[in-house]
Amino acid sequence: MMKSILYNLYKAFKSKRARAMLLCLVSMFSLSAQTPRQDSGANGLNIAQPVMLGFRVPEEFWSREFMIFENGKYTRQTLEKYRGKPLILDFWATWCPSCIAKFPKVDQFKQIYRDRMNFILVNSFDTDTQKVATVLTSEGNGRQPTQTASIVNDVYLKQLFPHQSVPIYIWLDEYGRLQASSTANFLNDDQVRGMVERMKGGKQ
Template sequence: MIFFNPLTHQNLKMMKSILYNLYKAFKSKRARAIMLCLVSMFSLSAQTPRKDSGADGLSAVAPINVGDRVPEDFYTRQYKVYTNGKAITTDLKHLKGKLIILDFWASWCGMCLTQMPKGEKLSQQYADTLAMVLVNTKHRRDDLQKIKKTYSETLARIGGSALPTVYNDEYLISLFPHASIPRYVWISPRGTVLAITGHTFVNKEQIDNVIDLLRGQGNYE
């Protein structure tokens, strides 16, 4: 499975043209679904600022693109996490070897909240191969009390309260700068950024497609 790094709009246009031509050549519905998914992933990934874009964030953290590997610090650094009704500090080393989907959200984002029951269900269904991690960034101005209230009053009612969230984040938003939410970052079991997508691609069909292709590449032991 090859993910191109869309450094320029010209390259993106070329890749999309290639993928659409391949799409026409594929006869199976499954193959066509994969091709359409990749085309859309490229389109959204092109909106991610490049390393030299000067995006806001920690000065020592350079943004990374689709096709790049996350730094080791992504797994080993200590994050503030709210999970199971408790605020803890932990790393992400236990997620190595799984497909990780980072879900950037805010308490005031209605679309973010309505997607969380689906995320919770998928994380439970694919518990051995997938980790869904919510990320609430510092600049969204959600303090811990707002997050607790969202979990206890909203997510406990509609679903999604079993998902852990990183909160008060400055590091992950620096790695993956963006403006709109929800935003989903797909990271392979080996730490490669596979895609940056919107919520429509976070579903069982696409996860099945990605996991099947990752297995074919030997990403899962």
Template structure:
């Protein structure tokens, strides 16, 4: 960004000299083109930064791209490719995690217990966004979890950077609460995920939970 700004300033200065006759006309034309390019880069950079900052807020409805995009999902030891259309009309939790995150792994038994208790009214998706957690790594991880946690059957979304960017996740564990109407009801840390709050969530009641910093 600094280089682009310097380029713009130099081009402007030389364009002034060109008008005074100290620069060659052909050079002035090249500098005009350079200035136009630099200006475009500045505007483009600003737009990209604005896109990076923009993230979904509580109360917003998820776009159609969320439901249609396909993902690699591990469940019961098998890997399939699927989208999230089957989640429509039912509340669900997105739990962002990674294999190196001890705080994330600590919450696995609780999430499995909640899924077992409320399977008819709630879906829980464990979303992995760490690029080094490749599919083979996650498949091995799943086998270990099946040995460590009784009846382990949570759905793991494999190394999905697209979802991380969509929700601007900066730290984990990170929870997105999405209601049956497809709107975000809460964005929280692990402490907010309690049975009482899950019951309120399923019932469609308001969730007065502290917003987690991304």
């Protein structure tokens, strides 16, 4: 029986067509082994894993440097100064009128809660930093230039909190745990005040 199987295999691979197919298969596996996977980091991209509801952001969230527009200029900063208090990330884009229309509400909450709650804008869609600066500093449509700092040219945060549309608001508690991902309707005084009042109220 074994001799018969071996003989049939020998006849099969003796043909040129079978040898060509075998060579193609070997080549495919070889290329697959040498081509870096996009999520492996071998191609130089550091793909961040999305944060699940109730879990903390990675330590890199606080220590990574971001380009931030604040007080009329761009600087590179970490988010370390935002650690230890509830934080809302407001994802926006220059082509999103409803995002820009919500800036005054974010500024208002920032003034009301001051050192009890942190807010920061995040732009993950626009690469034109001058255009971003113009939107953030320009008056119009009944609003003043926003007083809230904005991260620009972001890639990392959009990986942590994947989304396709804006505005999207990411709610982190004082321990950096993801509490919610919401639309603009959820950004109201009851929700913001409730999060501030719960601060330090639970176990770490």
